[in-house]
Ligand code: SF4
């Protein structure tokens with residue numbers, strides 16, 4: 083079983099359209115959406131959840147108000163200013179870091195430490211195969227843990243169904259969820275676009291892949307919108323010894339298909355669809 087991760091240094095490179103097209107073309111695979119903060123892929127794949135599970139991570143303190151004598155000790159001790167005093171103590175779950183100091187010193191044993199319910203994860207059916215995905219609640223900060231968790235769930239599902247490929251849509255940027263998504267994958271394909279910010283973000287993702295010794299290749303999407311910049315990006319890749327696996331031209335059909343909620347390769351014989359098919363064929367040969 084192989085794992086392929088599709089990344090982009092930032093949003094707006096067209097990564098979702100490409101992942102959606104790979105999902106359409108790949109056989110016997112499990113799809114994973116690692117963008118647990120704001121997923122785009124589900125807009126394209128329209129998942130129908132067959133399993134929904136709570137995700138817990140970390141600890142939050144909670145006051146049992148019946149027991150609280152309002153002595154104020156917890157508010158004095160909390161280093162994170164998570165406690166406010168009214169008739170009883172009240173703890174803000176956003177500010178609480180779960181250190182447990184308040185619970186330890188409360189003279190009335192009026193504070194309990196709960197596991198933090200911070201999101202949900204799903205196994206869904208799509209027209210292009212099973213999708214493991216998740217949603218972190220607003221303001222929660224455990225995206226890296228949740229990404230690791232759903233990747234493990236995807237591996238278990240792949241083993242149970244004898245899938246040969248796990249196709250992972252990474253989250254944008256180079257933060258915790260991206261680092262978590264890199265672990266144990268066989269190859270990363272980085273989607274970039276011909277702009278200064280695209281080049282800058284590509285280099286940051288390449289540095290990250292290099293740091294984790296992960297084989298990485300590059301695809302320049304919408305390359306013909308700025309051929310000179312595409313040439314510069316190709317030069318950067320050449321200097322770093324990174325292969326450009328494909329270039330995809332700008333194609334209005336990609337936008338049209340996105341609005342219709344279908345991968346471009348499943349819709350028409352456009353120029354972009356042809357280039358994505360070629361890209362997919364090359365990627366398969368590299369695995
Ligand atoms: S330390 Fe305990 S009893 Fe005192 S205010 Fe806090 S929760 Fe209430």
Ligand code: SF4
Pocket residue numbers: 142143159160161162163164165173177178179180181182183184185
């Ligand atoms: S667990 Fe720690 S951070 Fe949370 S309210 Fe208690 S003292 Fe403050």
